[in-house]
Amino acid sequence: MRCCSRNLYWRGAFGLLAFSIFAADLPFTLFTGEGMRHPLPAAMPGGIAVFDADNDGLLDLYFPNGAPLPSGLKSSPAHSNSFLHNDGNLRFTDRSADSGLAGSGYDIAATAGDYDHDGLTDLLVSGLDGITLYRNLGNGRFENVTAKAGLDNHGRWSVGAVWLDYDRDGHLDLFVVNYVQWNPATERACVVDGRPDFCHPRFYQAQPNALFRNNGHGSFTDVSKAAGIAAHAGKGMAAAVADFNADGYPDIFVSNDRVFNFLFQNTGKGTFEEVAFDRGVAAPASGDPPSAMGVDAQDYDNDGRPDLIYTALRDETFPLYRNQGADFQDAAVSSKMGVLTRPMNGWGIVFADLDNDGWKDLAVARGDVLSPRGARGDKVREPLSWFRNLGNRQFALGGNFAAPAAQYRGLIAADFNNDGCLDLVATALAQPARVVPGRCPRAHGWLKVDVREGGAQVQVGQQWRQVSATQGYASSCQCPLHFGLGLAETVDVRVTWPSGRIREWKAVKPNQTLVAQP
Amino acid sequence: MIPLLLFFFQVADPALLSQQGAKALRAQRFNEAEAAYRQLVSVDPANPMWRMNLGITLHSAGRYAEAVSEFGQFLKTNPPPGPTHFLLGLSQLKLKKPCEAIGPLEKALRWNRDQAQLELADALYGCKRYSLAAKAYEAALTTSKKGPPVARQAAHCYWNARQYADAKRLFTGLSLDDPTSQYEFGDTLVRLDGPAAGLAYLERAAASLLPARAELGKALLALDRAAEALTHLEAAATADPALLLPLSKCLRAVGRTAEANAAQTEYKRKFAANQ
Numbered sequence: 001m002r003c004c005s006r007n008l009y010w011r012g013a014f015g016l017l018a019f020s021i022f023a024a025d026l027p028f029t030l031f032t033g034e035g036m037r038h039p040l041p042a043a044m045p046g047g048i049a050v051f052d053a054d055n056d057g058l059l060d061l062y063f064p065n066g067a068p069l070p071s072g073l074k075s076s077p078a079h080s081n082s083f084l085h086n087d088g089n090l091r092f093t094d095r096s097a098d099s100g101l102a103g104s105g106y107d108i109a110a111t112a113g114d115y116d117h118d119g120l121t122d123l124l125v126s127g128l129d130g131i132t133l134y135r136n137l138g139n140g141r142f143e144n145v146t147a148k149a150g151l152d153n154h155g156r157w158s159v160g161a162v163w164l165d166y167d168r169d170g171h172l173d174l175f176v177v178n179y180v181q182w183n184p185a186t187e188r189a190c191v192v193d194g195r196p197d198f199c200h201p202r203f204y205q206a207q208p209n210a211l212f213r214n215n216g217h218g219s220f221t222d223v224s225k226a227a228g229i230a231a232h233a234g235k236g237m238a239a240a241v242a243d244f245n246a247d248g249y250p251d252i253f254v255s256n257d258r259v260f261n262f263l264f265q266n267t268g269k270g271t272f273e274e275v276a277f278d279r280g281v282a283a284p285a286s287g288d289p290p291s292a293m294g295v296d297a298q299d300y301d302n303d304g305r306p307d308l309i310y311t312a313l314r315d316e317t318f319p320l321y322r323n324q325g326a327d328f329q330d331a332a333v334s335s336k337m338g339v340l341t342r343p344m345n346g347w348g349i350v351f352a353d354l355d356n357d358g359w360k361d362l363a364v365a366r367g368d369v370l371s372p373r374g375a376r377g378d379k380v381r382e383p384l385s386w387f388r389n390l391g392n393r394q395f396a397l398g399g400n401f402a403a404p405a406a407q408y409r410g411l412i413a414a415d416f417n418n419d420g421c422l423d424l425v426a427t428a429l430a431q432p433a434r435v436v437p438g439r440c441p442r443a444h445g446w447l448k449v450d451v452r453e454g455g456a457q458v459q460v461g462q463q464w465r466q467v468s469a470t471q472g473y474a475s476s477c478q479c480p481l482h483f484g485l486g487l488a489e490t491v492d493v494r495v496t497w498p499s500g501r502i503r504e505w506k507a508v509k510p511n512q513t514l515v516a517q518p
Numbered sequence: 519m520i521p522l523l524l525f526f527f528q529v530a531d532p533a534l535l536s537q538q539g540a541k542a543l544r545a546q547r548f549n550e551a552e553a554a555y556r557q558l559v560s561v562d563p564a565n566p567m568w569r570m571n572l573g574i575t576l577h578s579a580g581r582y583a584e585a586v587s588e589f590g591q592f593l594k595t596n597p598p599p600g601p602t603h604f605l606l607g608l609s610q611l612k613l614k615k616p617c618e619a620i621g622p623l624e625k626a627l628r629w630n631r632d633q634a635q636l637e638l639a640d641a642l643y644g645c646k647r648y649s650l651a652a653k654a655y656e657a658a659l660t661t662s663k664k665g666p667p668v669a670r671q672a673a674h675c676y677w678n679a680r681q682y683a684d685a686k687r688l689f690t691g692l693s694l695d696d697p698t699s700q701y702e703f704g705d706t707l708v709r710l711d712g713p714a715a716g717l718a719y720l721e722r723a724a725a726s727l728l729p730a731r732a733e734l735g736k737a738l739l740a741l742d743r744a745a746e747a748l749t750h751l752e753a754a755a756t757a758d759p760a761l762l763l764p765l766s767k768c769l770r771a772v773g774r775t776a777e778a779n780a781a782q783t784e785y786k787r788k789f790a791a792n793q
Contacts, residue, residue, distance in 0.1 A: 259789075260789070277782060280767075285736065285739060286736055287758075287761055287763035287764050289789070314680065315709070333740040339709075339712050342682070342710070343683075
C-alpha cells in the first residue's frame with residue numbers, strides 16, 4: 001500500500017510561511033485499545049522511528065502499535081507494528097509483512113541505533129511489557145535478539161529509550177525510560193467532569209529507569225544499580241541525551257509525569273549523579289511539577305550549549321530551559337514560550353530549522369491526554385503547530401500545519417525527499433499517521449552532516465547540534481543532522497567525536513550532505 | 519368539635535378544597551394550604567396536579583426536602599417542561615444539591631428561559647462545572663437585570679475553567695473593585711500576556727489575598743525582580759508548599775544561599791509523597 005493517494009489536507013490559510021501545502025495520510029493507523037473503558041496505556045502510544053534501513057539514502061519509517069487491552073497482546077493485523085519503506089518523493093510502501101518487526105505486545109516507542117557496528121541501523125522497541133531489540137539483518141528483515149542480547153526490563157512499562165555511549169568505549173549503550181506500574185486487575189475507574197476518563201498519574205506507582213551497558217559483542221549488562229540510575233523512581237515519559245555540562249560525557253535528562261524531572265549527570269566514571277534540582281530543571285519556577293511529556297535538547301540560541309524544552313498539558317506551558325553552563329535558566333517567560341503554549345497540550349516536540357534561516361524552530365505534536373469519549377471529548381483534538389525562532393532568544397507562533405486536528409503523539413522532523421527542507425511525520429491516536437511536506441524558502445541554503453556516532457558535536461558556522469537519535473516523545477531519528485544556512489554562501493564545519501577526535505571542513509558550500517566518520 | 523366536623527364535610531368537594539388550598543397558598547398560610555392539598559391527594563390520587571400544588575406549598579414553606587419528594591412524584595407522570603421543573607431545581611439548590619438541580623433546571627429552561635437561566639448557571643457553578651456555568655451566566659446576561667454581577671460571575675467561572683481568553687473578555691470593561699476579581703484578572707493577564715501585564719492588578723489584590731501574593735511573587739521572580747518577590751513568596755509559602763521552590767530561587771538570587779538550600783530541601787520533603 002502506498003501513501004499519498006488519499007486524504008490530502010489543503011492549507012486553508014495563507015499569510016504565515018506556508019511550509020506545508022498539504023498533509024497526507026500514511027498507510028499506518030495507530031491502534032490504542034481504548035475500548036469502552038479507559039485503561040491508561042491507551043492514552044500513550046504513538047512513537048516513530050526514522051532511519052535508513054537499507055542504506056539507500058532515503059529515510060524509512062517504523063511505527064510501533066498498540067494492542068487490545070487489558071491483555072496487551074496483538075491479535076489482528078490492525079495491531080501490527082508497521083515498517084514503511086521510503087520509495088522517494090514522499091511515497092512509502094508497507095513492508096511490515098516479512099520484516100520480522102510486527103511485534104506481539106502493546107508497543108509504544110522505537111529507538112534507532114547501530115548497536116553492533118555492522119553498518120545497519122537496529123531498532124529497540126519499548127512497550128507495556130518491556131523492551132524488544134531487533135537486529136537489522138540487511139535484507140529488509142529484522143531478528144528479535146532481545147534474549148540473546150541479555151536485555152531484560154523486568155516487564156516494566158517503558159515509553160522510550162535512548163542509545164548513548166555513556167562510558168565512551170565506542171559502543172552504544174541503552175537507557176530505558178520507564179513510566180509507571182500498571183496492573184489491569186487494579187485499574188481504577190476514574191471520572192473527569194462527571195464522565196469516565198483516564199486516571200491521573202498520581203494513582204500509579206513510580207518506577208526506576210534502566211541502563212544497559214553494551215558489552216561490545218552483541219550483549220548487554222544491566223548496570224542500573226551500579227550506575228546510580230535505579231535509585232531514582234520516577235514516572236518517565238521521555239529522555240534527552242546531551243553533554244549539558246561540556247565535560248565530554250553524555251548526560252541524560254528525563255521528563256517525569258507530574259513528579260520532579262531527573263538530570264543524570266555523567267561523572268565520567270561509569271556512574272551518574274541526579275542533579276536536576278542543582279541545575280534548576282527539576283520543576284518549573286512555579287514549583288508545580290507539570291505533566292512533562294516529550295523532550296528535546298539542542299542549542300536554540302547558537303551559544304554552543306544544548307538547551308532543553310519539554311511539552312506539558314494545557315495551562316502548564318512548555319518549559320524551556322536555556323543552558324548557561326553552570327545551570328539552566330527558566331526561559332519560559334523571556335522566550336515567550338510560556339505565553340504561547342499556555343492553551344496547548346503537547347507530546348512530541350523537536351528543535352528543527354523549518355525555514356532554513358539558521359535558527360532552530362520548534363514543531364509540536366499537540367492533543368489532549370483525555371478520552372475523546374469523555375466530558376471534554378470535543379476539545380481533545382488539536383493541530384500540529386510550530387514556533388518560529390526569532391534569533392533573539394524569543395519565539396513567535398509560526399502557525400498550524402495543514403493537517404486535521406487530532407490527538408497527536410509522536411513527531412519527527414526529517415528530510416524524507418532529500419529536497420533540503422525538513423518534512424514532518426506525526427502519529428495520532430486512532431488515526432492514520434501523517435506526513436507534512438516541508439516548503440522552506442528556496443533562497444535559504446542547507447547542509448546535512450551525516451554523523452552516526454551518538455554524542456558527537458557538530459558545529460556549522462555559529463550553529464551547534466549534538467548527535468542523539470531520540471527526539472520528542474517515544475520517537476527517534478537516526479538521520480543526518482540538518483542545518484539551515486540562510487543566505488550564507490559558505491560555512492565552516494567542525495565535528496568533534498566523544499573520543500576527542502576532530503574533523504574540520506572549511507568554506508563548505510550549501511545544499512549538500514557531508515558524511516563524517518571518525 | 520364543630521370546626522373539625524366542618525372540615526371533614528368539606529373534604530368531599532375537591533373543587534372547594536382546591537379553592538381553599540390556592541387561597542391559603544396565596545395568603546402564605548402554608549399549613550392550611552398543605553392540609554388542603556394533602557386531602558386532595560388522598561381523595562383524588564389520579565390527578566397529578568394536587569401533588570404539584572402540594573410541592574409548591576412545601577417549597578414556599580421552605581420545606582425543600584419534602585417538596586422535592588412531591589415534585590418527584592408529579593414528574594413521574596412525564597409532564598411537559600414547566601414550573602415544577604423550575605421549582606424542583608430551586609428546591610435542590612436550596613438543599614445545597616446543585617448537581618441534582620441541573621437536570622430539572624435544564625428542562626425548565628425550555629419552559630421559561632428568562633426565569634431559569636440564572637438558576638441553572640448557579641447550579642452548574644455549584645456543581646463545579648465551570649465552563650458550562652460561564653456560558654449559562656453569559657446567556658443570563660441577556661435576561662438578567664444584574665448585569666455587572668452576572669458578568670463578573672461569568673468571568674470568574676471562565677477563570678476557574680482556565681478559559682483565560684474568555685475570562686479576559688468579560689473582565690475587561692468591568693469595574694474590578696473587589697480583591698477576588700483583581701486577583702483573577704491579574705492572574706488571567708499573566709497567563710495570557712506575560713507576567714508584566716498582570717502586575718498592577720495582582721499588587722492591588724495582594725493586600726488582602728494570599729493567592730494574589732503568590733502569583734505576584736512568581737510574576738516578579740519571572741521578571742528577574744527577586745528582591746521584590748521575596749516578601750510575597752515568603753508569606754504565601756506558609757500556605758502552599760509548592761511555593762518553596764520559587765522561594766528558594768528567590769533566596770538564592772538575593773544571596774541567601776543557606777536559606778535557599780533549606781527551602782529547597784523542605785520543598786522536596788513536602789513533595790516526597792507525590793513522588
